[in-house]
Amino acid sequence: MKRFFRRKRLLIVLAALGAVSTTTVVSAGPAALEAVAVKFQLTSGGKTLTLDKDPVVIDGSTYVPLRTIGEALEKQVEWNEWNQTIALKDIPKVTGKFEWKNAPVLEKGIQEGGFSGLVHLPKDAPDIFYTLADRGPNGEVGKDKLRTFPIQNYTPRLYKFKISNGAIEILETIKLSLPDGKLDKVTNSKYITGLPNLVGPDEVPYDEKGVTKLPYDPDGLDLEGIAYSPSDDTFWISDEYRPSILQVKRDGTILGRYVPKGSKEKLVQAGAQIPIFDTLPEVYNKRISNRGFEGITISPDGKFLYTSIQSPMANPDKKTGEASRNLRILKMDIATKQIVGEYVYVAEQAGIFVKVNQKDIVISDLSALSSDVLLVDERDKNAGADAQLKRIYKSDFSKATNILGKEISNNLESLSIQQLKDQGIQPVSKELIVDIAKLGYPYEKIEGLTVVDKNTIAIVNDNDFGISYDDKGVLTLTGAPTQLQLIQVSDDLTAK
Template sequence: MKNRMKKRKWMIATLALCALAGASSVQAAQSQLEAQAVKFNVFSNGQAVSMDKEPVVIDGSTYVPLRAIGEALGKQVEWNEWTQSIRLKDQPKVAAVHEWKNPPELTGSIKEGGFSGLLHMPSDPEDVFYTMADRGPNGEFGKDKLRTFPDDTYVPRMYKIKAANGTIEVLETIKLHLPDGRKDVYTGTSDVTGMPNLQEGDEVPYDGTGTKKLGYDPDGLDLEGIAYSPSDDTFWLSDEYRPSILQVKRDGTILGRYVPQGAKDKLLAAGAQTDIYDILPAAYNNRIANRGFEGVTISPDGRYLYTSIQSPMAVPDQKTGEKSRNLRILKMDLSSKTVVGEYLYIAEDASMFRNVKQKDIVISDLSALSQDTVLVDERDKNAGDEAQLKRIYKADFSKATNLLGTADSEQVEALSIEQLKAKGIAPVSKELVVDVAKLGYPHEKLEGLAVVNEHTIAVVNDNDFGVDGYDEQGQLQVNQNPTQMYVITVNEELK
């Protein structure tokens, strides 16, 4: 494009431009101004600064993109759409990368992996964590993308791990099972599986060849998050299928499954053996398939549990949910086992990124800092150089609107930011803590998140057990994508 004068309306807050020279007034920002694109070479410490937009001259002053300059100076730059503000912080650093180098085989060439959540207990050494895997190896077969389960007897499990010296060591494997005397209808034993629960609302399961339909397991679990309750020494896990949250003993015994109202009778009719409590709002029955509860966390004092839906729900329909940016986070009082809050979290706008669809911006995990403050893992589904959104935000619930039981809760997915403001609905506030994509993180799934100490967090990827689809001959493909933990230090205290 030739350098020539063009009339444009320049909004300083939206464009996030930084004046480098001159003293023109920003009060003219919203008026029609003459702007001239220019080609300047900008250097920082002898290195050329890469910019996605050319500098411009407006009213005799030169402006360059603030993000490019800030990052060149070692700053992390955040634009907050809701508050119309910009924050600059010192860039976080990767302190260590640890890898599960020799995972055991599950079936054929498929190995263990699939870390989908992460937990660090303050009483444990800083290199010891708990994590868990999801529903086991699965893929999509053929043009119809049939959901396959190459290992249909896979038992969902938790791991106690040590991450040190570049290696992830499994200290203990804890498989989930029903209480004594109960038998899962799929396995015929106390072990549960990762198979879908019901014909209604779940994917149809096929074997690893994509040619044979398999059965359903009403006690089956697709685990995605892990938290710990210090008051009774139990774990709480989030599940995508119903969606549900589960209370589990340290030995893997399932004590209870908490589901949306209306789901209990269907599960029991299908033969579920788990103790089921239908206390969650009925709207969560409208989760999009494979997009149920993803993150779960408990406040450090053990009082409150938070759990997040992975992406906006099909309210009133799936088309609306896939276009929406509005995700829900529930709050439970653990002493009474009752839901006491439902809050709105606004995901980033997909139009601000390249080759990203709104339905593919999701929440992957949570980690509580206090009763009202939670770290949120938000990501796109791209990997490597294509990844743009792998971020950890600090979300403050203290001034957010509690939507639980309100009429607005019945329509929140369909509301725009302008409509939310007009209704007086305040989402949880967001403050960027770490832009992990800027730190060279190579994986698609920024899946597990844990706070190690006041200046350190850890994240893990879900490598999907290495399953990489099917070739033209219908053979399952397995890649070498590893299971890794990134340990990241931040300058500002996490609180």
């Protein structure tokens, strides 16, 4: 192995990321070297190892994919594209699984669920968590993929819950509501809905069968992330619609909604009752529909809030956004409620995976370890055996370039990795903490992420309320559970 790491970088990439299947000539120094694919059996501890790439012989030496060797030694292998480095770590372990059994029925046989974020409060017992559900049961019908809402007046909500004996026990359900004296335009009560906000930029809401159009709700929210502010005992949540972030009291009362510049007037004209502050950069109005703010977290000292866009934005157009790897993460000063930072997070390259589109590689959640170090949940849209990218990275913002207010922010999505380097832009770093797909994770959506203690994280899936639509456009119940998993990692997650 020592000799392997002394080879030229090209040979390292060949061994770590793949090999050739036929005879190939590669250049590694003054002379060309021939790489010949070979097939042989490789065993470890008496067990035959499965190779994703054939070994190759180069200049008389045999090279085996490093990932295969690493996993045989119970090591997690990480290739860092930006820094051109390889790291091996002990493989994390799942230490607990907990499901929400017999969840209450809302309507039409549809059960509560849809967990889309997760947070553990430092002073709470290790088995206590808070989460939230998104905009409610919804789906897509027909060739036009009309957005349906089977339960029109569903109220987005927070949950406090406990885990024990393999089960999730709901301790408190907190429905989101408007400030005193305010009435929602759709419900004519203090409770809001999960319906889209505005005609034009948002999806058109339909009933269960995609026949009747439903009203828009300027105060409607599609909740995706939850964070806790120790300075004033409030929650902050992220919303996909505008996109926006909101401050919420413990009882569910919404104190304020922070939106991109240019959004406030439209919401007010549509009848919004939530106090609105247009303090976010205007470019965030270009978010791709259903791909707004997803992750949100607050540093342990309570000073800074971070929120991440789910996918690259339609900047200047949707085609550019769907091909881009450049995602944005904003930083807010909690005391002033002003945005003080914007950073580039480079998603994994879809081309190194099988049947993964770049547009489907997303950030789902964040969890802060310190004022400038976060855990980031990056995933694909595949499930079960097809899942390849379900990873938790540790990202350091301290040396990353703050692009807030800089010209490059205007065309970020169109830039390649090399162009970022050429312009001196340093993205946030990425250090692999756990590759959850390698642990046999069965679900598509890891939607919630939080730190429990210095060596334990918790994740929760979004089961989409256990519904889907069949080929004929009929709503069906999938029985997909809501599940929380505890994962033990080798890294020290203590705030530094």
